[in-house]
Amino acid sequence: MIEQALSIREAITSRRSIKNFNGQPVDRESLLQVLDDAKWAPNHGNREPWRVVMACGKELDALYELLKEFGVAKWRELSEEDLAKQMKKFVTPGGYAFIIVKEDVRQKERLEDFAAASCYSQNVQLLAWDAGIGSCWKTPPFIDNPKFRDALGVENGERIIGMLQFGYFDELPKAKPRREVDQFVTRFGQTEE
């Protein structure tokens, strides 16, 4: 059991996307608990439209090979040094979770399921943050590449909505600016003078 350290408000307002991981491994049990707790995300009809392919520990080497193949253009032509530079963003996280959503043929359900899987992903990021694990939700173009999907076992009628990277970091990134509340909230019935 991971001990809770942050209030919900603290977790939401202090979380940052981590883009520079320090290479420290992530404990499989902690990551699994995060992925399990996150399932209490709201989802219409309790369809639980998500599934996850995770990689941690011994699975990582094979995943790095796949990420090299699909995520580094013309990697065979690069010097060892340039390849290592390009692979840094893939090999420094200590864990991965690919969030996969069912694509319902009905438009309303498809949008609902996409929204629910996004709630699930946000839960994952906040729970990881609470456990001291940084994360970043990434959507590199190769997540829609049929060969990459095959390698992950993604079926027809499913879509990868995010590649979540997990790990530890040495520097907390600065907060990205957000709009003030009066810039995105209007009162019902409010009209311009």
Ligand SMILES: Cc1cc2nc3c(=O)[nH]c(=O)nc-3n(C[C@H](O)[C@H](O)[C@H](O)COP(=O)(O)O)c2cc1C
């Ligand atoms: C759907 C989605 C896709 C994202 N894709 C990427 C990505 O491909 N690469 C990346 O560096 N960050 C990606 N991000 C993270 C955003 O860059 C990050 O959330 C944003 O800069 C705000 O920073 P913060 O999360 O620290 O507040 C993505 C976030 C979301 C929600």
